[in-house]
Every structure is written in structure tokens, then in C-alpha cells.
Amino acid sequence: MPVTPEPGPGGLVIREAREGDLPALVELFAADAVGGHGDTTAPEAGEAYRAAFAEIAADPRAQLYVAELEGRVVGTFQLVVVTSLPGRGARRALLEAVQVDATLRGRRIGEAMVRFAMDKATAAGAATLSLTSSKRRTDAHRFYRRLGFANSHEGFKIALG
Numbered sequence: 001m002p003v004t005p006e007p008g009p010g011g012l013v014i015r016e017a018r019e020g021d022l023p024a025l026v027e028l029f030a031a032d033a034v035g036g037h038g039d040t041t042a043p044e045a046g047e048a049y050r051a052a053f054a055e056i057a058a059d060p061r062a063q064l065y066v067a068e069l070e071g072r073v074v075g076t077f078q079l080v081v082v083t084s085l086p087g088r089g090a091r092r093a094l095l096e097a098v099q100v101d102a103t104l105r106g107r108r109i110g111e112a113m114v115r116f117a118m119d120k121a122t123a124a125g126a127a128t129l130s131l132t133s134s135k136r137r138t139d140a141h142r143f144y145r146r147l148g149f150a151n152s153h154e155g156f157k158i159a160l161g
Helices: 019-030 043-058 109-123 138-146
Strands: 013-016 062-069 072-083 091-100 126-131
Touching: 013 109, 019 043, 019 062, 019 072, 019 091, 043 062, 062 109, 072 109, 091 109, 109 126, 109 138
Parallel strands: 091 126
Antiparallel strands: 013 062, 062 072, 072 091
16 A cells, blocks of 8 residues: 555655565665665575565564655665654654665655655654765765755764674
8 A cells, every 4th residue: 555645746656665576676776886785686685685674574663665656666765763862762763775766866756755754754753864875975965955954963884794
């Protein structure tokens, strides 16, 4: 069942991802040359993706969504809501793995997805919505700023294992 009450721009529907969406999701991530996550459509990677999907689906704090246009998955994102001690137990939302089919960028699909995530985070009682973006994604940075996001923190990460 679609999550959007009615199709958005150009008939876009945003809904929770289903296991049957996995091949399309993996294709989106594998096509991302900037991401550098090592995603691949190779059959031997299938079990890792299925296990990750099952873990996300079982987590009540996380939702994986797809954007669908004319029955085809053209974008995705994950929304996670957590409660933290700072802010007197404030809820915070994290927007992860935002991806739009590169051939369809500029059609406001990403904007519809992010605004949808903002609405969902607000409905869940989140005080903030955060995301990270590779320093190489300058177009994405302009996009997020246009939607009202601010570069308020410095991010760090370390590869483990």
C-alpha cells in the first residue's frame, strides 16, 4: 500500500520498501560511483543484502522507503528515529542512504523523498533530522541547503574491521 496519500510530482509514490524491491535498490547503490560502498549486483552478494533488509525490517526504529514512478523504483532512503539523553530525552531522526536514479535527477524526486522523511520524523516526535553526505557530493550539499539543512556539525568516521 502506498504511503503517500496520493502520487506526488509526476505520479511519484513513496512507500515502505518490500523485499521484492531489493534488486532495484541494489542497482541504485551499485550505480553510485561516488558512494564507494562496494555495492554490487553480483549474485554472490545477494544474501548480504537480504540479511540487511531483514534486519532493517525487524527494527521498529528504522524504516526503508522507496520512491516509485510508473511502477519502477527510482529512489530510496532510510529513516531511523532514536531517543537520546541530551535534550531531556529528545528524539532525533537520521536520514540515511538517500539515492535517486542518476538519469532522473532534477525532477524533484529527491526533494519529495526528503520532505516525506521530514514529515515522518516530525510525526515521530523528532526534534531534529540529521544526515551525512560525502564531501565529494557538492551538488547534494547545495540540494540539502536549499531544503533548509545547515552544515552545523563536523562529521568523523573510522573504518572498523
